[in-house]
Amino acid sequence: MNIISNVKLGNILDELSAQFPEHKFKSVALKEMTEEDKRNVEVLISYDNKLDAAFIQECPELKWIAWYAAGVNKLPLQTIRDKNIILTNARGVHKVQISEYIFSYIMTDYKNVLAYYALQQEKGYHTEIRHKELYEKTICFIGTGEIPTYAATIAQAFNMNVIGINTTGNSKASFDKVYKIEERRKAFEQSDIIVNVLPETNETIDLLDMEDFKAMGEDALFINVGRGTIVKEDIFIKALTDKVIRFACLDVFYKEPLESDHPLYQLDNVILTPHITGLSTHYNRRATNIFIDNLKAGIDNRDKFKNVVDISKGY
Amino acid sequence: MNIISNVKLGNILDELSAQFPEHKFKSVALKEMTEEDKRNVEVLISYDNKLDAAFIQECPELKWIAWYAAGVNKLPLQTIRDKNIILTNARGVHKVQISEYIFSYIMTDYKNVLAYYALQQEKGYHTEIRHKELYEKTICFIGTGEIPTYAATIAQAFNMNVIGINTTGNSKASFDKVYKIEERRKAFEQSDIIVNVLPETNETIDLLDMEDFKAMGEDALFINVGRGTIVKEDIFIKALTDKVIRFACLDVFYKEPLESDHPLYQLDNVILTPHITGLSTHYNRRATNIFIDNLKAGIDNRDKFKNVVDISKGY
Numbered sequence: 084m085n086i087i088s089n090v091k092l093g094n095i096l097d098e099l100s101a102q103f104p105e106h107k108f109k110s111v112a113l114k115e116m117t118e119e120d121k122r123n124v125e126v127l128i129s130y131d132n133k134l135d136a137a138f139i140q141e142c143p144e145l146k147w148i149a150w151y152a153a154g155v156n157k158l159p160l161q162t163i164r165d166k167n168i169i170l171t172n173a174r175g176v177h178k179v180q181i182s183e184y185i186f187s188y189i190m191t192d193y194k195n196v197l198a199y200y201a202l203q204q205e206k207g208y209h210t211e212i213r214h215k216e217l218y219e220k221t222i223c224f225i226g227t228g229e230i231p232t233y234a235a236t237i238a239q240a241f242n243m244n245v246i247g248i249n250t251t252g253n254s255k256a257s258f259d260k261v262y263k264i265e266e267r268r269k270a271f272e273q274s275d276i277i278v279n280v281l282p283e284t285n286e287t288i289d290l291l292d293m294e295d296f297k298a299m300g301e302d303a304l305f306i307n308v309g310r311g312t313i314v315k316e317d318i319f320i321k322a323l324t325d326k327v328i329r330f331a332c333l334d335v336f337y338k339e340p341l342e343s344d345h346p347l348y349q350l351d352n353v354i355l356t357p358h359i360t361g362l363s364t365h366y367n368r369r370a371t372n373i374f375i376d377n378l379k380a381g382i383d384n385r386d387k388f389k390n391v392v393d394i395s396k397g398y
Numbered sequence: 399m400n401i402i403s404n405v406k407l408g409n410i411l412d413e414l415s416a417q418f419p420e421h422k423f424k425s426v427a428l429k430e431m432t433e434e435d436k437r438n439v440e441v442l443i444s445y446d447n448k449l450d451a452a453f454i455q456e457c458p459e460l461k462w463i464a465w466y467a468a469g470v471n472k473l474p475l476q477t478i479r480d481k482n483i484i485l486t487n488a489r490g491v492h493k494v495q496i497s498e499y500i501f502s503y504i505m506t507d508y509k510n511v512l513a514y515y516a517l518q519q520e521k522g523y524h525t526e527i528r529h530k531e532l533y534e535k536t537i538c539f540i541g542t543g544e545i546p547t548y549a550a551t552i553a554q555a556f557n558m559n560v561i562g563i564n565t566t567g568n569s570k571a572s573f574d575k576v577y578k579i580e581e582r583r584k585a586f587e588q589s590d591i592i593v594n595v596l597p598e599t600n601e602t603i604d605l606l607d608m609e610d611f612k613a614m615g616e617d618a619l620f621i622n623v624g625r626g627t628i629v630k631e632d633i634f635i636k637a638l639t640d641k642v643i644r645f646a647c648l649d650v651f652y653k654e655p656l657e658s659d660h661p662l663y664q665l666d667n668v669i670l671t672p673h674i675t676g677l678s679t680h681y682n683r684r685a686t687n688i689f690i691d692n693l694k695a696g697i698d699n700r701d702k703f704k705n706v707v708d709i710s711k712g713y
Contacts, residue, residue, distance in 0.1 A: 179533045183556065187505035194502035196511055199671050206658040208672040216678060218494045240555030241498065343521040356514050357523040363531060 182234035184360035188332035223274035271298035499675035503647035538589035586613035
């Protein structure tokens with residue numbers, strides 16, 4: 084098969100060529116693909132957001148898009164489905180780095196990292212600053228997929244109580260309790276830390292409103308590593324400004340990149356990072372491990388494929 | 399028995415009085431104890447560093463010091479032994495908060511918390527900053543007692559390799575491998591993160607030298623939550639200045655409190671906190687739980703006592 088990677092895979096692509104001599108590999112950016120590239124490509128490795136419906140129409144042989152990101156919300160899903168193209172994503176490739184970042188945010192807040200750093204800058208030495216413990220606190224993950232499941236095992240090692248929220252409310256390993264999304268406020272009321280890990284789908288856009296933040300309560304730490312569209316910005320900023328919740332750590336935003344005059348920058352109870360929690364130097368290696376398993380299964384065995392996106396669900 | 403607490407226990411002391419009506423409890427600071435207090439005290443709850451040999455000579459009935467801290471290196475151990483006074487400490491009371499702090503330090507360094515905070519202050523949004531993963535890294539604890547054992551279980555949840563160093567080299571649960579203290583450099587060479595958790599004893603003072611830091615290597619993160627005397631200051635500052643190791647997070651120092659003109663404040667590869675990792679709002683409650691177990695066992699059953707300090711070892 085003709086396999087083109089828009090992702091700069093470096094050595095990994097050489098290894099693929101050596102491991103699969105029956106396939107033809109080529110590395111080229113999406114916008115630099117020639118007419119011939121498009122005419123012949125059968126498998127496309129990509130996370131280029133310019134991959135739109137018009138592009139797909141120019142690729143008559145395209146059978147499989149190996150999308151090297153998790154979120155597929157920007158892709159032309161209808162066209163991909165109409166053309167019967169397999170779409171796989173990088174689900175699971177993020178679980179390590181995003182889970183670690185969740186605990187980095189928790190530590191930054193709970194252990195007063197920035198206050199102690201300020202103390203160090205002023206060469207001060209006093210011990211009035213108090214920190215919170217994770218021990219026996221309750222953490223609630225909105226979402227119970229691979230990322231929160233991995234993070235939940237870490238939370239349990241810290242002796243935290245772990246709640247999950249999903250569409251069914253069915254129990255899941257590593258979670259002490261799971262609530263249905265409609266009953267989420269019951270979970271929020273019990274929780275000290277609430278972490279959104281949901282992808283963007285029609286069902287998750289603007290899901291949370293002020294009543295949700297009221298349920299989280301005035302001592303709550305809210306972390307968003309899912310998608311910024313989980314809550315309308317004006318509601319969220321009001322929840323923080325009015326101290327409906329205590330603190331937030333945000334890696335994702337309603338509109339990215341965040342503009343430098345964005346009101347979030349004015350708040351003193353928020354940590355902002357530029358959508359980096361999913362990054363990892365091991366990212367391409369981990370995503371390619373999934374790709375290799377699927378390539379070994381073969382394009383005619385799509386039922387054996389890992390990480391196939393259910394286009395009707397959007398993840 | 400006459401039980402005096404120099405520690406302000408508040409409600410906890412009322413609960414003790416209610417639970418043990420056969421004993422007489424009194425709360426008073428060490429320096430405010432009257433002649434009569436000293437003449438009659440049989441059990442002393444304290445972590446006042448003024449508790450010296452002269453004080454003990456004034457307390458003829460003293461049978462048990464419940465020391466509400468872990469380190470006993472400042473106590474008049476010889477006098478305590480000569481008088482056959484039981485000395486218990488608060489070993490184990492620190493494991494939760496110190497372990498959590500170890501991971502807070504790791505996150506601050508590995509996840510570039512301060513660099514991202516600087517980016518937020520300048521209202522910047524770019525993703526060039528790369529972070530390290532804990533996943534599959536090797537962490538080495540100098541010490542294999544209750545604190546590192548608790549921290550080791552958390553490290554394993556992060557999928558880290560966990561090495562311990564102790565006097566025997568005998569294997570211990572939660573550690574993948576244990577080295578004898580004499581073979582510590584073999585452990586350091588394999589490790590990405592080295593955490594000192596040792597108490598101060600004759601054997602631990604100035605234990606580490608430049609060869610140890612060379613074994614840790616130029617990418618090493620060194621964390622000290624044990625005692626500052628583990629390494630002479632000039633050696634340690636040279637190791638950091640010359641980048642023999644990459645970064646250090648220090649909660650303890652050779653001389654505390656750290657003076658504001660201390661050269662450590664001039665370094666850009668160090669995080670300093672003012673000996674706070676052992677603090678916890680739950681501290682007195684946890685220490686009292688040990689005290690209660692011992693009080694129930696009874697002063698005549700010192701072989702059943704928990705947390706008895708072996709004065710010959712110093713911990």
